[in-house]
Amino acid sequence: MAPPSAVDIEGVTDTSAVVVTEPLTVNGVPVKRAKSGKLVAGVAAGTSSDFFKSTSCQFKPKSKNFEHRLTEEAASRAAPSLKGLAKYLSKPGILSLGGGLPSSEFFPFESIDIKVPQVGQFSEQETRESGVQVHAGKHDVIEDKSVFDLSIALNYAQGTGSAQMLRYVTEHTEIIHDPPYSNWQCALSVGSTSSLDMLYRMFVRRGDYVLSEEYMFATAAEALHPMGVKIAGIKMDSEGLIAEDLEETLNNWNEEERGAKKPFVLYLVPTGQNPTGATMSFERRKQVYKVAQKHDLIIFEDEPYYYLQMQPYQGPDAPQAPPPASHEEFVKALVPSFLSIDTDGRVIRLDSFSKVIAPGARVGWIVAPDHIVDKFVRLSEVSVQTASGMSQMILFKLLDETWGHGGYLDWLIHIRVEYTKRRDVLLHACEAYLPGEIASWTPPAAGMFHWIKLDWKQHPHASTKGVRGIEEEILETCIDKGVLLVPGSWFLAEKSIEPTELFLRATFASAPFDKMSEAIKRLGEAIRASFGLH
Amino acid sequence: MAPPSAVDIEGVTDTSAVVVTEPLTVNGVPVKRAKSGKLVAGVAAGTSSDFFKSTSCQFKPKSKNFEHRLTEEAASRAAPSLKGLAKYLSKPGILSLGGGLPSSEFFPFESIDIKVPQVGQFSEQETRESGVQVHAGKHDVIEDKSVFDLSIALNYAQGTGSAQMLRYVTEHTEIIHDPPYSNWQCALSVGSTSSLDMLYRMFVRRGDYVLSEEYMFATAAEALHPMGVKIAGIKMDSEGLIAEDLEETLNNWNEEERGAKKPFVLYLVPTGQNPTGATMSFERRKQVYKVAQKHDLIIFEDEPYYYLQMQPYQGPDAPQAPPPASHEEFVKALVPSFLSIDTDGRVIRLDSFSKVIAPGARVGWIVAPDHIVDKFVRLSEVSVQTASGMSQMILFKLLDETWGHGGYLDWLIHIRVEYTKRRDVLLHACEAYLPGEIASWTPPAAGMFHWIKLDWKQHPHASTKGVRGIEEEILETCIDKGVLLVPGSWFLAEKSIEPTELFLRATFASAPFDKMSEAIKRLGEAIRASFGLH
Known part of the structure; x- marks a missing residue:
């Protein structure tokens, strides 16, 4: 008998006993959420993607461990000492004068409203005419109007980001990439430029080399030079980085000649690469992943343009090919990501809302094995903390409460066509x-x-x-x-x-x-x- | 004849010839702004505090130079290569296919409205009842409704932050601190935790010591340990760090015994210190500054609680002393900052809206000599970029367009009383x-x-x-x-x-x-x- 899939579940009342072994789909999200019960996550609530992944993830093997690749700095970074207080807070009736969080009564905002497009009416003109006004109040949670409100979003938060937005990006990640190992997690970032800076500090040391495309996103290179890190540029063709040249470079790495150990970080923009516009085919990705396995690389998969995959070019004067007719068709039309073939857990994916929602939000996220995400969160706690709560609230209202996962994919189809x-x-x-x-x-x-x-x-x-x-x-x-x-x-x-x-x-x-x-x-x-x- | 002051200028029509040599005041801001003309700053506009300081700053001596204190990493960080394009963009009629900024037509937001307190009616209850709805539209600039709109705020921006918010914090800084040297500047940050992480990376090396209070803000310490940086804790009393102990520590620094060079970074929370609650008196600050001069220290003045200075404690059962009756009285009631006595430019002040507006905004700023701010901005460009544009827009609408500088001081008086x-x-x-x-x-x-x-x-x-x-x-x-x-x-x-x-x-x-x-x-x-x- 086939295991029950998300689709099979519709109409089942007691879902608590249902173990879903099929990957999460847009339609499976409400079922999964109903099963977990209402999201309860107040000010600075601890959270993790583990709460939001479908049970199907549990049936996958665990990733390999890459902690040995961390810099001394990253490896030694522990949880904040004041987190030691958290274990006492669960005691019933305890009164805390411990944490130094300001009271929301001093946040001078009663509400934030945004006017956003309805699903399917996405143009600026349509938004003006038929856009919906979406409301975020200060105490919506207590008033049972939402699971997220300004009293939470405007206070301090954990380095993972809010539970509310972490849930959304975790579900989205599973719907699109369904990573093939069990212990993947997400953490919000303040955008992929920051994620990359943080990952460099977690994995590369002065004197090291990083592998990348021979023509490279300028900021990714310029971040490295002052850190005393050199770049080995790998040859490219119209499908981006050439696996054979990567392999050759690594096979022939001469430590003495280069004055550096064989590198293990491969920085890639696999889709719509900046500056070359190249998109790696699925075949090419598999070849490169194989080389990464052979030489034990970690791949930084920086994918700001992933959803700017376009319709196939039809030639001069030809009309655009018809857009994907369904969410499933759209997802299938996307080149599979490195993350989606990453059986080892050696890919750290950098995602961002910058190119598909708005760069000014300064919200992105990473996906990686738990032990890597954990160190990323540790670094966030003593640096960026996490993405703006104002941005998180606005994105939550748009993506989760207004559009949902399906509406977001519709938006991405709209962007694709445009x-x-x-x-x-x-x-x-x-x-x-x-x-x-x-x-x-x-x-x-x-x-x-x-x-x-x-x-x-x-x-x-x-x-x-x-x-x-x-x-x-x-x-x-x-x-x-x-x-x-x-x-x-x-x-x-x-x-x-x-x-x-x-x-x-x-x-x-x-x-x-x-x-x-x-x-x-x-x-x-x-x-x-x-x-x-x- | 006395030089004309900001107050003298009222009623003057042609202000362009007026050179203001008095420090900026709340009432002086509209005069100064009128003189500069309307703020024109579009998407990713280059900007600097120099555009927003009063002319009185020009009459001050220049700071000393502290570039020799920068780490190799910070010192070698150059402006992004693509900034090289900027010089061509001023050519009349040029069409650019250069920069990779997304079009605002793909930002799915028509407007953001916030409901905020009117000046003087600051409580949550009053805000609900009499709060004002403030509107930010997507194309307000073209429609001549504002100098800042969503098409700008939601796009990429410079590492300084938007011109609109940089103007506000620059003016605020001058009103409150009036730094005694000419070449001070501000840059926005994503909050002081991030500013501190960035400043550590700009000034300390593995193996170095940092000087700080013996009881120290835990995050500031925990950020340092994994970097391989040790802390020399300086004795404190009820007025915070003791200048004599600082001097003694530095005088008796034994490089061999400590295994490190004499430190030059002094991390301080001078006001309402975390955890001790201590506030350094003006006298104490001057003593510490003198030691800093003698031993050529750089002071990181981390001041999240600066505006949580309270009314003097009157004793058991005594009523609260009457609050400051005017903006001038309020400003005078604040202990002068290190920045305000920093004739050398050796203070880097970390400011933040977290404790007085909302931590979730993730917006702060630093103040320092231009050559330090410049390196801070360089680092921002390859890491955090700058504060969330959504947060910047919301703060701008509240602080600049609704409250103004005076209304913000009224809010700070309200917080003080509460x-x-x-x-x-x-x-x-x-x-x-x-x-x-x-x-x-x-x-x-x-x-x-x-x-x-x-x-x-x-x-x-x-x-x-x-x-x-x-x-x-x-x-x-x-x-x-x-x-x-x-x-x-x-x-x-x-x-x-x-x-x-x-x-x-x-x-x-x-x-x-x-x-x-x-x-x-x-x-x-x-x-x-x-x-x-x-």
């Missing part, structure tokens, strides 16, 4: 205005960036100016013509390497359609001028 | 219920904490149990009687030191009045039981 439109406008402009004999590209499948390669060897002064010289000339000519793009060499992971190819990064994230086209037209003129074409 | 009430309830209970022959204290002048000393030598097993043994017994007896306080030894800066005195920390920040009294009654019973009194 970014596809933007990309297509840019690509059509490139096809129309750029000289095909010089400029080439792979249509980006995800993210915000289009990576244009110029055949610099056709430049009249190729032999004297070299890649960097021509790149500089192109940048200046672009400025003259009134368009700004970022030169590819600015993103080189190893600054000292002389690039053999010339790229320009263009974003289609923000400019209005007509300006994007005009910008590419100017780029075409700049290239022609620089290369002496007519 | 905390005085709370403290007095606790003190009256202590006077009523604690055995005077065992328990003694200094009435706290600021903060959230009451520090109760027990004469442990009167304990029947004093000689066998020692301080720690009796402390443990008291804690257990307290739990038995149903009250929780924190044992003083948990806060020792140097964990290995055997304490010679026994303290308990009680907070009056959060419990209702009747529960506070009942808790202290139970404490009295616990002490009597433990000490064998009747």
Whole structure:
């Protein structure tokens, strides 16, 4: 007999005896929540993803242990001493003059209201017209109006984030990635830039190397240099990092020559990579994961653009392919994450609401084995503490109370369609205005960036100016013509390497359609001028 | 002829020629702002406190330079390479496909409304009844309704924080502290815990010592231990850190014995110190500053409780002294900060809205010389980025657009009066219920904490149990009687030191009045039981 699935459960009254062994789905969430009972989590309540995962997680094997990879600093960080008080607080009738939390009577906010789109009516125009006003009061929990209120959200909180938002991101993570080991957990962050800074401090030491893509997210590289950490850039193609080059680099690592031990941290942006726009195929991910297993790497899977995966590019003048017709289709259309194939627990996934809700929220989260999340939370407690409670409340009201998991996926489908439109406008402009004999590209499948390669060897002064010289000339000519793009060499992971190819990064994230086209037209003129074409 | 002051300017139409040489006041702010013209600061606008200080700052000498104190990591941190694009963006008509900022059309928020107290009607009850609804729209700037809107606040921002909130904290800092050197600046933080973590990483190295109070804010100590940094605890009395002991410690520093160079970072909570509740007098601050000058220290002035300075304690059953009658009186009633006497620029002040607005905002700021703030911002850019834009918007709407600087001071006076009430309830209970022959204290002048000393030598097993043994017994007896306080030894800066005195920390920040009294009654019973009194 097949084990009962979440879907089977509908109509069952006493769910407490039901052990769900199927992965969590959007429809399974209400069932799971009903089974756990109402969420009770007051000011600075201790919490953990373990409370919010479906029982199916228990049937998976435990991850390997990666504590030996922690820096001395991270390994030695213990729980705050004042947490020692917590065990006494459960005593019935105890009066505490212990913790130094301010009283909510001194928070000068009676309520926060947000106006947000209804599911399915997501545009700015529709939001203005049919958006719903959602209310968060100061004492909604006592008044039984919500499980989260301002008296909780505006006070101090644990380093995990609030139970209310932790529940949401834990469920979301299980729905999308269903990590294949049992002891995964999430913790909120103040955004992935901060997560990355914290993870670097947890895993790398002065003098170490970190492995990454040869063209790399500039901030991720610039965070490392002052820490005295070097980067070994791994070759890329249109599917991102090349597994064979990673393997070769590690197989041939010469400690003496490099002056450093063989690295074990691999930093990756697998989807819609910044700056190259490359998205690793599922096959490529499996190859890279295999190398990571062989050389015992930890993968920092930084995925701000994961939900900016677009519809397949249909070519010039072709209409957009029809969007996913259901949540299941949408989830299936996403390239599987490293987390979803991570049987060992060697992937630390960095997630963020920045690109899909709003960067100003400064809310993200990480997913990793419990012993790693635990150390991340320890570091949060003595540094960022956790994400803004105002942001957490606003996201909770939108994502949990208004949209739910299904509505959020609908929003992500909306974003997918809109970014596809933007990309297509840019690509059509490139096809129309750029000289095909010089400029080439792979249509980006995800993210915000289009990576244009110029055949610099056709430049009249190729032999004297070299890649960097021509790149500089192109940048200046672009400025003259009134368009700004970022030169590819600015993103080189190893600054000292002389690039053999010339790229320009263009974003289609923000400019209005007509300006994007005009910008590419100017780029075409700049290239022609620089290369002496007519 | 005296130079024109801010007050003189009222009625002057063309203020552009007026150079203000008086320190900024609450009433001077509108004049100063009118002179600068409307604040224009869009998405991720570059900004600096220099734009928001009054011209009087220019007449002060420059600070000394403390860059030689920076760690190798902090010193080598440069501006992000993509900032190199900024210089091109000013070119008229340029179309940018450069920066990767998402379009605000994908932020699913039409507006945020907050209900907040009117000035002078600050209680929860009054806020419910007469609070005002304040509105933040997505495109308020274009629609000329505000200088800050959601399309800006919800996007990425600079490491300084938004220009809008930076202006407010800069003005506030000048009104309250008027730092005596010209090149001071502010930068927003995600709260002082994070500021401190960042400052530690900017100034201390593994193996270093940091100087601090012998009883120390636990998190500030626990952040240091895993970094391999030791703490030299300086003796305290009821006015906090003792300047003579600081001087002696530094004069007699034996590098060989300590295995470390003479420390130069002094971490202090000068006002309402956690855990001792001690507030340093102005005289004491000047003494400590003098030692800091002599030994070339940098002072981390961590001041979360600065505005929890209370009315002078009037004794048992006495009514509260009348509150400050004006903003000027209120500001004068505050003990001057280290920042306000910092002619050298050796003070880095950590400020926060956590204790006076709401901890969940996760918004604070630092004040320091420009070359230090610059490095703090560099670190922010590759880590926390800056405070939540949602929090910044909500604080801006409350503090800048609704209350203004004057209304905020009125709120702080309200808090002052309310905390005085709370403290007095606790003190009256202590006077009523604690055995005077065992328990003694200094009435706290600021903060959230009451520090109760027990004469442990009167304990029947004093000689066998020692301080720690009796402390443990008291804690257990307290739990038995149903009250929780924190044992003083948990806060020792140097964990290995055997304490010679026994303290308990009680907070009056959060419990209702009747529960506070009942808790202290139970404490009295616990002490009597433990000490064998009747």
